[in-house]
Amino acid sequence: xxxxxxxxxxxxxxxxxQDSGYSNVQHLGITTGGVVDNDLFRLANEIVNNELLxxxxxxxxxxxxxxxxxxxxxxxITGDVAFxxxxxxxxxxxxxxxxxxxxxxxxxxILSTIKSNYGYLAVEGGFVVTQHYGCSSTLTQSQIxxxxxxxxSDNQLLYFHQDGSRLISSLDFNQxxxxxxxxxxxxxxxxxxxxxxxxxxxxxxxxxxxxxxNRMGVRIEGNKISSIKSHNIASEGIIKGSIQVPGxxxxxxxxxxxxxxxxYPKIATxxxxxxxRIAQFTIGTKFNFKEVDLTDAENIFRGKNKFxxxxxxxxxxx
Amino acid sequence: MLKHINQISEQAFLxxxxxxxxxxxxxxxxxxxxxxxxxxxxxxxLKIINCVPSYNKILIQFNAFSDTKTKIIxxxxxxxxxxxxxxxxxxxxEIPICYDDEFALDIIDVSExxxxxxSNIIKLHLSTEFYVYMIGFMPGLPFMGNLDKQLSVPRKxxxxxxxxxxxxxIVDNLCVIYPNQxxxxxxxxxxxxxxxxxxxxxxxTFVNTGHLVKFKSISKKQFGKMNKNNE
Numbered sequence: 001x002x003x004x005x006x007x008x009x010x011x012x013x014x015x016x017x018q019d020s021g022y023s024n025v026q027h028l029g030i031t032t033g034g035v036v037d038n039d040l041f042r043l044a045n046e047i048v049n050n051e052l053l054x055x056x057x058x059x060x061x062x063x064x065x066x067x068x069x070x071x072x073x074x075x076x077i078t079g080d081v082a083f084x085x086x087x088x089x090x091x092x093x094x095x096x097x098x099x100x101x102x103x104x105x106x107x108x109x110i111l112s113t114i115k116s117n118y119g120y121l122a123v124e125g126g127f128v129v130t131q132h133y134g135c136s137s138t139l140t141q142s143q144i145x146x147x148x149x150x151x152x153s154d155n156q157l158l159y160f161h162q163d164g165s166r167l168i169s170s171l172d173f174n175q176x177x178x179x180x181x182x183x184x185x186x187x188x189x190x191x192x193x194x195x196x197x198x199x200x201x202x203x204x205x206x207x208x209x210x211x212x213x214n215r216m217g218v219r220i221e222g223n224k225i226s227s228i229k230s231h232n233i234a235s236e237g238i239i240k241g242s243i244q245v246p247g248x249x250x251x252x253x254x255x256x257x258x259x260x261x262x263x264y265p266k267i268a269t270x271x272x273x274x275x276x277r278i279a280q281f282t283i284g285t286k287f288n289f290k291e292v293d294l295t296d297a298e299n300i301f302r303g304k305n306k307f308x309x310x311x312x313x314x315x316x317x318x
Numbered sequence: 319m320l321k322h323i324n325q326i327s328e329q330a331f332l333x334x335x336x337x338x339x340x341x342x343x344x345x346x347x348x349x350x351x352x353x354x355x356x357x358x359x360x361x362x363x364l365k366i367i368n369c370v371p372s373y374n375k376i377l378i379q380f381n382a383f384s385d386t387k388t389k390i391i392x393x394x395x396x397x398x399x400x401x402x403x404x405x406x407x408x409x410x411x412e413i414p415i416c417y418d419d420e421f422a423l424d425i426i427d428v429s430e431x432x433x434x435x436x437s438n439i440i441k442l443h444l445s446t447e448f449y450v451y452m453i454g455f456m457p458g459l460p461f462m463g464n465l466d467k468q469l470s471v472p473r474k475x476x477x478x479x480x481x482x483x484x485x486x487x488i489v490d491n492l493c494v495i496y497p498n499q500x501x502x503x504x505x506x507x508x509x510x511x512x513x514x515x516x517x518x519x520x521x522x523t524f525v526n527t528g529h530l531v532k533f534k535s536i537s538k539k540q541f542g543k544m545n546k547n548n549e
Binding site: 027030259 | 324325326327328329330332337339351355358366367368369370371372373374375376377379382383452453454455456457458459461497498500515517522523527
């Protein structure tokens, strides 16, 4: 049995084990789950020299405070995150995208995300987590996955596989810079449920991120959308990024823990390259949607992956 | 027949089998989805991440990093030309239900709306042989039809924040069972002690799409005994 472990002094708002999510179980009613921000997830693993899809901790807004009780631990934090490291009575202000070595007795305090909602903590060698259906993603709604399907709570212990090495690595990276703040979308499967005028407003007027946003969906308001036909469709399978419009007219952008099927008409779908961007918008952020076609979306996705690959190559090891 | 393949994102197709909700179309959808799921189990060279059948659609999510989009379309066209045999899942699954007032949270409301007495609501519900159209929304939740038209009631105007696990609800001509406690707007007429989803089993859902379901009335005492077995 592994003896390296942290004690959780504070669980944080919503801290869960995540990886790339479930495959081929959605027809049983199990959603895909997985990390909200796929790039930050993979970068974190690369920085601590793990396989890219190793399960890690995702936190939302306020992160956990962890005390290393046994062993040594090399870790990194990705995202726009403020965190402190306490060692031998002194405090070091942490810098994201850099790896640190914790010694027994040290404490890592992930204070909060800054201009974003989600951040990631990866440890070298990975955490000790269970697998369900070949996946280690916690679904707190369905109570499936590591930690008995629950978020991380105060006073529990988290085990990890190996003692941290001396390898120091870092990435000089200040988040992505976007020229345009618009969120790019494709036409939705039920766009014909909405009048031309309503669709025009959907693109021309800004939306605001609501305070009821979570891993199930990003709720937006300030630009009510009404449908001509019904507010219900025959329920069908849905995916992350789909923008559904319930009866109250305030759209919901489906996120990692959305239900497996849905019965609201969907006006648009956020392109893959922008799903994490909109999930990272903090409460109150105003933004616009912008329509692109499928070819554009596929090209943007490829371009973004090329850029991501180049980031992986920029990670320096000392 | 598959009428249209609609690519709805860089990573998904929505297959359209029509707009009606009926058992005939749904049986075809289920058989079509079974062929895709078999292909996934074989070697999944098509890199499909999910295949989700519903009343008259199938959602296919694929790995956008891979280059299998055209191969998937070719595969779907080839399936459409094949004679897909409707495998009748003739199996009838019996599910115990207790209609005690403590569990039948909305049965009086349903009785007022439909002007059918409580005992006749129960009779109609027990005499229906339900067909499972799909599993979804939450793990293991079956959408079943077709309930007698006389019992048709709309969704509750204000959904409940907590519908207890095992609750059996009706809306229109459909009936569902909530596997876990969750928010919900269905009219609850009873509760089952049967666990509808067990993540530790190889086949985690108690019923599958295409199955036939009949309810069997049990007393509150029996409910208590059976429920204990599940804890």
